[in-house]
Amino acid sequence: MNRYTLFAYAAAMTALANLPMYREPAPFLVDPPINLQAVTPGVPQTGHGNITGTFLAGNFSATTALNTGRAVYGYASAPSGVSYGGFFLSRSPSGRAVYGYATATSGSHYGGFFSTSSTSGRAVYATAAANNGSTIAGDFISLSGNGTAVQGSAPSLNGPGVGGRFYSSGAGGAGVIGESLASAGTSIGGSFAASSQSGIGVQGVSNHGSGSTYGGLFQVASSSGVGVSGIANASSGATIGVRGSAASPNGVGVFGLASTSGYGGDFAVWGSSGVAVRGRALNVSGGASGGLFEANGPDSRAVTGWSRSAIGQTIGGDFLVDSVQGIGARGVSSASSGSTYGGFFQVSSPSGVAVFGGVQNVSGLSRGGFFQNPSTQGRAVEGTSTATTGQTYAGYFKVLSTQGTAAYGEAAATTGSGVGGTFTTASADGYGSYSFGPNVGSYGLAGAASGITVGVRGETFSLTDGYGVFSLGRFGASGTKSFRIDHPLDPENRYLIHYSAESPKPMNLYTGKVVTDERGYATVLLPDYFDEVNSEPLYQLTVVDTSDDFVMAKVSKRYANGKFQIRTSKPNVEVCWQVQAQRNDRFVKTYGAPTEIDKPDGEKGSYQHPELYGLGKERKLGSQKR
Numbered sequence: 001m002n003r004y005t006l007f008a009y010a011a012a013m014t015a016l017a018n019l020p021m022y023r024e025p026a027p028f029l030v031d032p033p034i035n036l037q038a039v040t041p042g043v044p045q046t047g048h049g050n051i052t053g054t055f056l057a058g059n060f061s062a063t064t065a066l067n068t069g070r071a072v073y074g075y076a077s078a079p080s081g082v083s084y085g086g087f088f089l090s091r092s093p094s095g096r097a098v099y100g101y102a103t104a105t106s107g108s109h110y111g112g113f114f115s116t117s118s119t120s121g122r123a124v125y126a127t128a129a130a131n132n133g134s135t136i137a138g139d140f141i142s143l144s145g146n147g148t149a150v151q152g153s154a155p156s157l158n159g160p161g162v163g164g165r166f167y168s169s170g171a172g173g174a175g176v177i178g179e180s181l182a183s184a185g186t187s188i189g190g191s192f193a194a195s196s197q198s199g200i201g202v203q204g205v206s207n208h209g210s211g212s213t214y215g216g217l218f219q220v221a222s223s224s225g226v227g228v229s230g231i232a233n234a235s236s237g238a239t240i241g242v243r244g245s246a247a248s249p250n251g252v253g254v255f256g257l258a259s260t261s262g263y264g265g266d267f268a269v270w271g272s273s274g275v276a277v278r279g280r281a282l283n284v285s286g287g288a289s290g291g292l293f294e295a296n297g298p299d300s301r302a303v304t305g306w307s308r309s310a311i312g313q314t315i316g317g318d319f320l321v322d323s324v325q326g327i328g329a330r331g332v333s334s335a336s337s338g339s340t341y342g343g344f345f346q347v348s349s350p351s352g353v354a355v356f357g358g359v360q361n362v363s364g365l366s367r368g369g370f371f372q373n374p375s376t377q378g379r380a381v382e383g384t385s386t387a388t389t390g391q392t393y394a395g396y397f398k399v400l401s402t403q404g405t406a407a408y409g410e411a412a413a414t415t416g417s418g419v420g421g422t423f424t425t426a427s428a429d430g431y432g433s434y435s436f437g438p439n440v441g442s443y444g445l446a447g448a449a450s451g452i453t454v455g456v457r458g459e460t461f462s463l464t465d466g467y468g469v470f471s472l473g474r475f476g477a478s479g480t481k482s483f484r485i486d487h488p489l490d491p492e493n494r495y496l497i498h499y500s501a502e503s504p505k506p507m508n509l510y511t512g513k514v515v516t517d518e519r520g521y522a523t524v525l526l527p528d529y530f531d532e533v534n535s536e537p538l539y540q541l542t543v544v545d546t547s548d549d550f551v552m553a554k555v556s557k558r559y560a561n562g563k564f565q566i567r568t569s570k571p572n573v574e575v576c577w578q579v580q581a582q583r584n585d586r587f588v589k590t591y592g593a594p595t596e597i598d599k600p601d602g603e604k605g606s607y608q609h610p611e612l613y614g615l616g617k618e619r620k621l622g623s624q625k626r
Helices: 003-016 586-591
Strands: 088-090 126-128 278-281 292-295 304-307 318-321 330-333 344-347 482-486 495-499 507-515 521-525 534-544 553-560 563-568 574-583
Touching: 507 521, 534 553, 534 563, 563 574
Parallel strands: 278 318, 292 330, 304 344
Antiparallel strands: 482 495, 507 574, 521 563, 534 574, 553 563
């Protein structure tokens, strides 16, 4: 050290002696040294520092005019191993191991910038050593309206780069906690973005092979908050707001749980043509399910689909499956008792659809809807219309195909008293079943080719006033008309059948017995409504006399004013009488009683019983509709 250097050093020490907290530095071990200066920013110096003991870091500031200045710069030159560019430690329960603060309100500045070139190194490593209290290994704050408290970036264009990675080894710890302290406004606890066309904004992975682990757990304490919000901002294309995937055959891609009376999953669409929930099974074979919903509680619901729009053709839930054996929507209620629902659907729109099942396949045994219930007293499908007034429908089925069937019920069991469909009503004026068709309102077919089969069977418990079958109009049959009762001589094994008389005219029949007086006369009274429902009466008389006399009987006065007169050739004779008259009530007067009519255009060329004319079953009336 020459004399000029010694002179400069002595002058500097004299100037710094009056500064507070000044301490005499240790002797220089390296030449040249870095000298403390009395003014700011001072003169730039180049040199080295070699300090032992306790060093008070104080406040470091980079005042260079360049935007790339660094207040603190740590560099670990080792190319491998667990090296640290900077290691900071705070043992205070409320302290901060590292605190970076960028005072500029604009521009791309950094409160802290850390970098490591090692493949296993850490650019930033913060440890909170306190084993209790609200310790924070790292606390990052941005006061700028558009600033970012923490930004992780993986600039590598290939390989699985990681913008930021956080761990927690504690049993109840959290790898990442994003918290927005603002009490108002659209604040965000954590925001993640991926610019790659196949990138992932957020990926949560639970590596443990067993237990109730979570790849990601999102929670909100606000009564109207949202635990997870997925938004696809693109206005076109097959974008996905939220996507859940499970590689395990028993895993769950998305699992929603409501621990109280809330919703395990709530899906809503505000667009006039949007879909709140869409389930798809993309496999073209196998028993895939577009959606599987399960309710274990006795009063819980596996699925609740709700379309809030009060107008338009809205859809509470839309489910689609492309597989020929797949299931677009499947609701299972596994509880064996209680009022459980495999699926519950509701729509508030006057023209909306609570449940819509559609089949897009143009061939094959596809199903627009398939419902199943293994319970002995369960209901695979139950439709309830809760409105107490108006023309409501508990179930409404529609088919557009010319050969389709709007509702089809099948009892597949080949034995037992199977029922393809059962309809009941509790109303005294209601109908258990009501069907409408422009030509045929209801059609019943017994498919067995032999045996005592019944196409349509009606029964009533009211045997005195009720009707098992009632026609509000003409009643006809292509075969014989009969009554059938249990055979009085062998009721357990045989039936007794009697047939109706046929006539080309509608006829009414009245019968009775009368005894003539001492002069051989008798008057027969007919019902007081006879004139209102009859015309052109015909008479038949039969004498009942056990003597050897030959007795004659005749109608001495024709019917008039509700009566006619009989005379016999012998007095005090019993006469059996019968009057047949043509039916002439208001129905017949209005609509007539034709005997020969032409077949409608849709029935021409077909036969009621083609086998009687040597023709095949394809010519049978209605065969093309089955």
